[in-house]
Each structure stands twice: as C-alpha cells, then as structure tokens.
Amino acid sequence: MEALHPRIRILWIAQRAITALVLGLVIAAVDRWVIAVPTVIILGTVALVLALGIVYAILLYGRWRFELQDDALYLERGVVTFVETAVPFVRVQHVDTQFGPIERALGLSSVVVYTAGSRNADVRVPGLTPERARKLQDTLRNLAVESEADDAV
Amino acid sequence: MNTPHHLHPLSAVTIALRGGFIGFTIPFFLVSIASGIFDIGSPAWGLYLGPVGFAIGAGYGIAYYYRFEYELTENTFDVSSGVVSRRSREIPYRRIQNVDVRQGVLARLLNLATVSVETAGGGDTEATLSFVSESEANRLQRDIRRRTADRGDSSIPTGPESGRVAKTTTEVSGLRAGDPLPEPRSAHVGGPRSSEGASDEVSEPSFDDGTPDLLFDLKPRELLLYSFTTLRPAAAAGLFALFFFFSESAIDILLTTARPFGGPAELTEGTTTSYGILGLVSIINGIVVTYAVSVAYTFATYYGFRLGRADEDFVYERGLLQRYSGSIPAEKVQSVTVTDNPVQRAIEYAGLWVETAGYGPDTSGGSKSAVPLARSRRVYTFAENLTNVETPRFTSPPPLARRRYLVRYSIVAAVFVALAFGLSLVSPLERWYLAAIVFGVVPPAAHLKYVHLGYYVGDDHLVIRRGFWRRRTTVIPYYRVQTISNRRSIFQRRLGLTSVVVDTASSRTFAWAAPTIYDIELENGRAVASTARERLQTALSERRANEDEAGFSVDFT
Missing domain, CATH: 2.30.29.30 (Pleckstrin-homology domain (PH domain)/Phosphotyrosine-binding domain (PTB))
Known part of the structure; x- marks a missing residue:
C-alpha cells in the first residue's frame, strides 16, 4: 500500500485555512453590516475551524492509502x-x-x-x-x- | 437515403412562434428596466420595439428551422443545428442507449412527435428532434435501433462462432420496432435467413411483417391497481405550485369544505376551535386531492402500457393523452429492479424496472418500467428469466444492524420531542410530553427497516434488497459492476459493520441511490467486494470466449 506525499498535508491545511479565512470574513461582514458580533467569537470560530482542519488533514493523510x-x-x-x-x-x-x-x-x-x-x-x-x-x-x-x-x- | 433531413414544416411554425414570443417580450422587459431604474426612454417604446422583436425572433426561428438538419449515416446519427454558431454532432450508433418518441395531445392531433436520442454520457439528452412527423419518428426509431444492433454485431471479430453471429445479424435485419404492437402471437420470430446487410429487409418475404412480439401488456385491472397503490410525491409538489398561483380560489375551496364541519365562515373571523377544524379538514382535503391527482397521473401515464421485443431490443409504448414509445437495447440494460410498496406487498403485486445508462422521459432517470405492476410471483419469475439469476436466498444483516436503527430512530424521536418542548415555550402548546408517543413507533420502524434488508451473492449476479416504503430488489450482473466500495461511518466502525456500495453505469438520480448492502459485518462486506471483483473477471473472460452471450434474455415473460 502506498501513502500520499507528506506535502499533501500542507495543501489540505492551506485549503482549510482558506475556508476558515472566508468564514471569518463572512462573520466580519455580518458584524459590520448586520449585527454586532464580539471579536472573540470571530477569532475563536476561525481558530476552531482552522484547528479542526489541521487535525482532519493529519488524520486524513494517515489513512489515505x-x-x-x-x-x-x-x-x-x-x-x-x-x-x-x-x-x-x-x-x-x-x-x-x-x-x-x-x-x-x-x-x-x-x-x-x-x-x-x-x-x-x-x-x-x-x-x-x-x-x-x-x-x-x-x-x-x-x-x-x-x-x-x-x-x- | 443518406440525405440530410429537416424537421417537420409545422415545427418551423412552432419554433418561429416561440422565437417571436421571446423576441416580443424582451423589448418590454428591457424598456421597463431602462425607464424604471435608469430613467432612460419611456415604457411606450415597448409598443414599437415589441413587434420588431417579434419579427427578429420569428425570423431567427425560421432560420433555425432551415439550419437544423439531421441525417442517418452509415456509422453515426448526425445532427447539425444553430444559426449563428453551428454545432454538428455525430452520435455513433453503438453508443446510443435508447430512442424515445413522445407525443403530446396537440402533437397527436397533428401527427407530430418528438424524438430524443440518449447516450450514456452527459446529463442531458444528446439529440432532440421536435417535431418530426409520426411516421418519420417511427422510421427513425426503427432505423436507429436496427443500425445500433448491426453495429453491435459487426464489432465482434469473426471466429469459430461466426456462423452463429451471422445468424443473429440476419434475424436483426428482418425486424422493426416502433410499429404498433400487435396482439400476442405465438409465432416464432425471424427464421434463419440468407442475408448479411440491412438492405434486403423489405424484399424478404416472410410471415413476419416486421412487428415486435408482445411480451407484456398491462391489463385494466393491473392499471387500476397500479394507479391506486402508487403515491407520487410529485403530485404534492404540483398542487403546492397550483396553490401559490391560485391561492385565493384555493383558500375559498378549503373554507367551503371546512364549513359543514364547523370551520370559520370567513378566513378573518373564527375562533381557535374553528381554525383548528379548518386546519384539520384542509390537511385531509390536501391528502385526498394529492392522492386523486397522483392516481389520475399514474393512470394517464401508464394507460395502454405494452412491452414488446424486437430481436434483442425491448420496445414499449404507453400514455393516455401524451403517448410515449421507446426502445431499450437488451445489451444496454445495467440492472433489473423489482419494486413494491407496503400496499402492493399486501395484495402480492410488484413492478419490474430496468436501468440503463441513458436519461429518459421518466422522472426516475435511466430507470424504465418494464412491467408497471403484476402479480409478485410473475414479476419475480420475469426478473429471474430476464437476468438468468437463480432464485435468491437472501442473507440478512446481523441483528446488530437493527440495534443501530433503533438508536438512530430514537435520536430522531428525541429531536421531535425536543422540538415539541421548544414549541411549548414560545406558543400556547400544552402537554408537549405527549409527543413522546413517537417513541412507540421506533421499535417497529427499526424492525421493519431491518427485515426488508437482504442480499444474495449469486453465481453471476448480486441481488440486493432494501427499503420498506418502496422496497427495491435489484439484480446486478457482476459484469455490470463499475466500482465497489465498503463505506464505514464512525458509528459503523465501532460496531464492526460496513455498507457495500455497488456502482453500475445506470444514471445518477436522487431518488434511486446506488444499490447498497447496508450494515453487514466487515468481513462479509469485504468478502462480497472481493467475490464481485473475482466474478467480474470471470464473466469478462467468459464473454471473451463466447461473444454471443447477451447477459439478458429478452424473452422473459
């Protein structure tokens, strides 16, 4: 069984980071134009999504064969x-x-x-x-x- | 023979009218935007620009008619179309999955028909000819079908079996599909003949007048049973759409129906009780009407259903107002499914469907009804004859699977109770805990789901059964397997269960997910996968040795 190239983790993490960033921007937009959202929640959500993304990428790499x-x-x-x-x-x-x-x-x-x-x-x-x-x-x-x-x- | 054809002249009129209508409306639309939003011009301009747009649109429509050509060449069906940008499409005969002919009410009066040609690729019909004359539609359907059959055979290399192959070819050449189906005949079709091309089909004197053999026709009793036991969710969707368009008269009707039972006299004046009655009566009303529409729709769609065979092809026709007819080459059939719902099971009836890779006029994609409804015993015999599968002895998933459904449905029930509780907080709803009654449904639901699951690993076929409301028993020849997967969710992994997804080339649809053996033990799932892979290879080498083997028997009734 062949594993993927280890660098794929960077790709997956980068993709999740982009997702997290977009999500952060959306919430920021909501904060700016719709209702006020505490900064902590925005940063927290981004950090959480990013952390999940990293864990997911590492687990996925470990399982891909x-x-x-x-x-x-x-x-x-x-x-x-x-x-x-x-x-x-x-x-x-x-x-x-x-x-x-x-x-x-x-x-x-x-x-x-x-x-x-x-x-x-x-x-x-x-x-x-x-x-x-x-x-x-x-x-x-x-x-x-x-x-x-x-x-x- | 090989000259480009145009559509029926009347379609020039319809295309021109359609183009003209679009051309007529666009200026009004643009002018209203321009004057309303950008303050340019006045809405009255639309009156002058409209007819100009109509003329341009109609002219485009007529040009489109003259520029639309189709042709049956030796190897391909060619369609070229387009006024400004041209598109020429060549469809190789051997790639054609099925040819359908559709006739609406008006088209039937004018002897017109729409022909659609389906191939496996893409999510769309490959070629649509609307309209051609009825006789031309039948000629196309017959010729394409015959040429498809010829291509299929000529691609087989000559070998020791060539004598037999040649005989099949001649049988193919003598028959036509698309003609009206005759009454059942016991006569043997297509004797051995001495010919090789398709050219002599007319000159060949024979008892066979070129009409297909009848395999199955839907008896009035079966049609009525089918109409009354089938519920079409699409009917509800259609009613909702109607309700939105004609909401006032619909509300009037609902009010009138509810009044004798104590509903409110007007929508604005009523008590809590009378509104409650109105709601209840309206729900019942909605269900009754949906059911009636569904029955009428099924009746009209499957009225006069007949399935026949023309050599190695199935040909069918059906419809009361809108007539459909189509041909399905037997070699293109991917899998065969027997369906029944609880009511049909109770009266021991079932239906038979064949799946191809093409898209059809049916809502269920490439899945076509071969026998809408007949006695279960007959249908299962048909399925066995058609696929040559041995009578399956189903294996059930382990009882652990049932426990899984118990947990799953309990979670759904808990969510329902939680919703009721939430509703009681924001509304005058009392006794929210009565919603817990739904937990009583959980054990029977889990059990019913479980008992209708089963699979059978046959010599040449995999048989998969699943579903309670619409139980489907699918027979997949190993030869048709495209990919095979074992999928295990996080919960299944904990229980050591797996779901085996067997993918074939039948069309992707939402209603018909890929056949799946749900929740069997991991080792059994892996064994099924490896067996299917091995037998696919065996089937392939058998077919190489004996190219004549069709896999499906056309004479299944």
Missing part, C-alpha cells in the same frame, strides 16, 4: 466515513493528471480516474509527485487497454 492490485486500483480513505474502493481496470474510461495553483506551488499533482459509474464516477488520487502521477497515469492506461473489454455501457 492506494495500491495497484491484480485487477483493480484499490483505495482507502476517509476520516468520518472510511471508504475502501476498488476500481477494476476494465472499467477505467480515461485517466487525467491535474494540478491546481496550490498543488503546483507545492510540486504536487493528482490522478483522476473516470469510470462510467454514476457514483464515485471520478476517483481522485491526490498528493502525488508529478513523476509519480505521470507513471500512475501511464500504468493505469496500459492496464485499462490491456484488459480491453468493452465498457459495458
């Missing part, structure tokens, strides 16, 4: 709800590598695997180095082509 098995890509993740998913190679429609601005700054990349399914139709493996992402994409593509059944849709 993926593996290329004989017939399927297998993933385990989740803090509140723990999910083990198997994506059979034959079901892979196409594979993307993607990265957002923060990911790019951190030198990380995601692989997104698309199936024809209706739920979990896109399975994302975040926190990979660009080389690892490229390699995973190639491997998945080759395995998907190798198993060449029609896509059953």
